[in-house]
Amino acid sequence: MGKTFKKGVIIVSAEITTLLTFFGGTGDLAKRKLYPSTYSLYKKGFLQNHFAIVGSSRQTLTDEEFRQLVLDSIAEEADNYEQAQDFVSHFYYVQTDVTDPKGYAKLLELNNKLDEHYQLKGNRIFYMSVAPRFFGTIARYLKSEGLITDNGEFNRLMIEKPFGSSYETAEKLQSELAEAFDDDQIYRIDHYLGKEMVQNIAPLRFGNPMLDAAWNKDYIENIQVTLSEVLGVEGRAGYYDTAGALRDMIQNHTMQIIGWLAMEKPTDFTDKAIRAAKNAAFNALKIYSPQEVAENFVRGQYGASADGSQIKYLDEPDVPADSQNNTYVAGKLQFDMDRWQGVPFYIRSGKRLAAKATRVDVVFKKGVNIFGVGGEKLVNPVLSILIDPVGKIEFTLNAKDTTSEFQTRPDTLTWEVSASDKAMTPSPYERMLHDCMNGDGSNFADWNGVSVAWKFVDAIQEAWDQKPATDFPNYVSGSMGPKAADELLAKDGNAWIFKG
Template sequence: MPAEITTLLTFFGGTGDLAKRKLYPSTYNLFKKGFLQEHFAVIGTSRADLSEVEFRQMVRDSIAGFVDDEANAEAFISHFTYIQQDITDQDSYKAMKELNDQLDAKYDLKGNRIYYMSVAPRFFGTVAKFLKSEGLITENGEFNRLMIEKPFGSSFGTAEELQNELSEAFDEAQIFRIDHYLGKEMVQNIAAVRFGNPLFDAAWNKDYIENVQVTLSEVLGVEERAGYYDTAGALRDMIQNHTMQIIGWLAMEKPTSFTDTDIRAAKNAAFNSLKIYNAAEVAENFVRGQYGESADGSQKKYLDELDVPADSQNNTYVAGKLQFDMPRWNGVPFYIRSGKRLAAKQTRVDVVFKKGLNIFGGDVELANPVLSILIDPKGGIEFKINAKDVTSEFLTRVINLDWTVSAEDKQLTPEPYERMIHDAMNGNGSNFADWNGVAIAWKFVDAIQEAWDAQHQDFPNYVSGSMGPVAADELLARDGNEWIFKG
């Protein structure tokens, strides 16, 4: 049986879609696995007028697909309490404080608190301020922690303002900024593959790697998210957070130890060396796109989507080249791309190694060895290497060494939110974004957005069902490279 975690877990936005789809099932999985046993309590809070019976039924419905023992599920649900609250009303936190104290005494929670903010970002600072002023941050507990959903701001300026508000109530070590991509099993495998194998560890630098590619492609369009998406685009929605956090694992220095403090220090050494582009450099190194109709006309263009302005300059596709001014990576391009309405749903990393010295002569051609870490939808690792062809003369061919996550492994793998909640309970910040990384990602993205805002682009510029604008292929071709994943 795992060591029991003692805590009070409060979900702001406790009746929302995320809570029902992800947060309650994830917490239940932790209970089933024994990380939560007797000494825990869960509070859900929102504006909704619900009785405790109604709230518990909502939780019961949300975990129904994960229940294999009804008595076990009821034991879990018995630890749930609901409080109706206007989180902008300072007085409402007095009732929450009283409830916290009652639950602390009932379950012997030792003053340990985790506050999970599944609410609109504009409320983050308000909630943090009132948690502090109304005494909900305990003095006697082993820990008080704040979990925050993305987006963390909409620019560097707004992110910095939010950070300053949170810092009034919580130390940086207490703030856990969620990027659920960091909870994905195959993203976490980057560290295992890179640092667990001397072959890759020794070769993870400019001497052996020609380029690194990160692809996050989607087949869906904007769907019903136009209200939000037209103000964010792929750049803010996918590059600033998910893509940059994956890049952190790829570009980071080797940490002194595998602790959250040393991991973050190693990532920050890379983030701090990231080149921030001026307008001319943005034009040279980044491509934006917006999807048009599909070739058969069955899918409409972005500009015809519901609630999208007819003259929208929003990007639904981004491709670019990142450069790190550090000895490990001087001269090595990191290519990134993300977009909607592309040919395939795929999240992957492709590390392209340099070709070896060809000692074979004649007609022998060597390919670049490529290590691919497949994140979604199929988890796996592939390593394409040169080997001999089956001919009478000495020729080579590329063979693929591959491993795919088994169905059994998938069943045992924690969902990202389960892993993130568990890590926060343990105080492990390895898979959470820290302020330095978030700040640099915003400065990098803001420079790109500012350059784009100053230039009108003719849209649409790629066909739905393709892999994006031709300019994205040309971006790599100028360096003598090409995308590994073709769609």
């Protein structure tokens, strides 16, 4: 179910039968990402006749007004008006206060009617595009008010990040959700896992025997993950000053990418085997003491740009004048497992850096120079997976120079996502919705991975809270971060591959 195959030049897709309810159905995420992504699934044939979409929020709307909202959100994606109209005819709206159990009666009545009208077989997905404080409340009422069906093939819950703000809050949320849903019914969204080039990590690792055999301490010097942004806080100080780069980018996106890089080889390519392989790595991640945090992690806060065109973080609107918030984090991860013994995983993420980039650099060992004179220019081979803003794979290898005397030089082999492939690539949210409909949890975070990431991040934040920074701001806007981040790698005899 859900597989796509070609018949001539026409793509035919197996239909998915489901009722999808969006809590926060009039919000920005729904309009920008969720409805266009659902429409793309419709155009590809995954949603045909046996589906219905329910939007829910506190806003007062008729079905017709809600359908117009959806039409407006998919206007740029529509092939023709008739097609778009047919799609939105499957949309319905219920005004709901998610904190009031009485409001769920209207939702239940509508769901049951739609289930019968579209022959949905009791299959239901509930998508929480609301403030995190409502996640547990909604889950509890979905069960107590009878919206979870007994006769369906599936009932699933999709949850936007953040999943808690610490291990303690995440554990509390997990307990609340577990009262209504089993863990294999909970799909925790990290849209980075839906990115095409993140999904390319698995076939690169496991589909090429050369890389598969070399993906370990015997051949790899270090692995680097960079998530750099050129923008500053951009009016989000209310949220960002309580989260910082550590909680906003490291705990979720970075750690989930690390999962694909550090995982053991799964027994097969099923979601259960993939999660088990990732958890073998997550459970081996070293949680640092305060002293180890000081040795292995660097924090930063951006200052003004060199030309004065960009202000420092402390001068941003709504940022406290004495804020200790980190807008940059760099650190070294260590895994206590045979595969990675002694191999550092370096990570960094920050705002107001020199370039926007999400990338992975796998630095292989240089090996012994057998060439003598002429082989002095041997470099560490590097496999680079460029995720954003351009999808690309680069492999820097040692080769011969063209001079008459024998000399070596590095050469880079490059593959880039073509325009035609890019046009066919599902957006991360489209992929996540489709995977959830198919019951594929491969690209969703499970509780074990989330809990380990929070324990790791909490240890860092607690150490920083105990010892306030005295050098903020410590990097210039438009640079690649504080000098201490370069020194962190230099201590090990390494350097960042991506210079910005």
